[in-house]
Amino acid sequence: MASKQTVHMNRGQGETSYARNSSFQNAEQNRMRPLIEEAVADLLSSSNSSSRSMVITDLGCSSGPNALAIASIAVDAIRRCLGLQRPPPDLFVLLNDLPDNDFATVVKSLAEFKKNNEHVLAGVVPGSFYGRLFTAESLHLVCSSNSLHWLSEAPEDLKMKSIPAYDVDADVRRERRALVVGAYARQFRKDFMLFLQMRAIELVPGGRMVLSLAGRRSVDFASKFTHAWESVAMILCDMVHMGLIDKEKFDSFYIPIYGPSDEELRQIIQEESSFSIRQMQVPELTSGAYSALITPTRVAYMLRAAFEPIIVQHFGSSEGGEGIMDEFVRTAERRWSLEGSLEEELAQNPRGVLLVSLEKKLDIT
Ligand SMILES: C[S@@+](CC[C@H](N)C(=O)[O-])C[C@H]1O[C@@H](n2cnc3c(N)ncnc32)[C@H](O)[C@@H]1O
Secondary structure (H helix, E strand, O other): OOOOOOOOOOOOHHHHHHHOHHHHHHHHHOOHHHHHHHHHHHOOOOOOOOHHEEEEEOOOOOEEEEEEEEHHHHHHHHHHHHOOOOOEEEEEEEEEEEEOHHHHHHHHHHHHHHOOOEEEEEEEEOOOOOOOOOOOEEEEEEEEEEEOOOOOOHHHHHHHOOOOOOOOOOHHHHHHHHHHHHHHHHHHHHHHHHHHHHHHHHEEEEEEEEEEEEEOOOOOOOEEEEEEOOHHHEEEEEEEHHOOOHHHHHHOOOOOOOOOOOHHHHHHHHOOEEEEEEEEEEOOOOHHHHHHHHHHHHHHHHHHHHHHHHHHHHOOOOOHOOOHHHHHHHHHHHHHHOOOOHHHHOOOOOOEEEEEEEEOOOOOO
């Protein structure tokens, strides 16, 4: 690949923005509520509870309504947990994302949020969550929704050997699946390990983390597992078959995303050893609030809002800017035009979501 991929969601408030196409992710954030409430209750009842301030961060906040959703859940939980017993501590809410994120919109929403929430101070922290972001032992609660499956980069060994992440030929793809997925799994292990090490430095002893990320149910990646970004690859593959994008270009396109199994995640957390696992859940991707959201157009727009920047960066745009993405949406809608075909495609895939609640061990310095 010529240049480093710049990751961000579609900016602004327009029809194709992340702000208007992130209801799936918001459903996921709502699933984190009980875990955040439990973590907050635990923090407030612990020995640190006499502390007059509490620092909360949401890592990979993006922009739009979801950027403040997790912070709102945490602030509400604190207020409800304390009730009238004692005044709430000063809360410092810090929102993080990569520097190309639409922070201008986030800052405006934060100003509104502060107006409606007495005792809340707020700020943004641009930078990668795979590096240091905060001062040592300064954080009480770290949250992250729908972000940690984004790798720091696509696996270097695949790029160097020009092995496509998703071969257009289904037989070749099947033969290479273990190799490709293995490379992605190694990159995830390296990145997630680093993430845990950084947060172990930044959290206070007993500090909590509540995370949600794309994952999968199966541990058998060689026979069953498909990429967490399979739908994007399938749509682009259809576009190659229709002559809308170049096969060579597609072969060198790597989306830096990996969805681990719960077992993989557990092993990395245990190996890194700074955190104990309080809860880990693997809810069904298509259950609950999700099912109502699954329509071809919604899914196509959701994928566009999340992947347009890296698709356009790699393939270039046509027809004055958005040609390739308009075709992407049309191809997706055509692919799923038969009633039930989208649901069937999703059901065949062992993809899921992982929710995990962690506590920093007390003897880690
Ligand atoms: C799908 S969005 C999730 C946004 C929001 N948390 C939600 O649940 O809707 C993923 C976000 O993670 C951010 N991200 C990806 N890699 C990151 C990294 N290394 N450091 C910080 N943010 C990252 C992306 O820029 C993007 O805004």
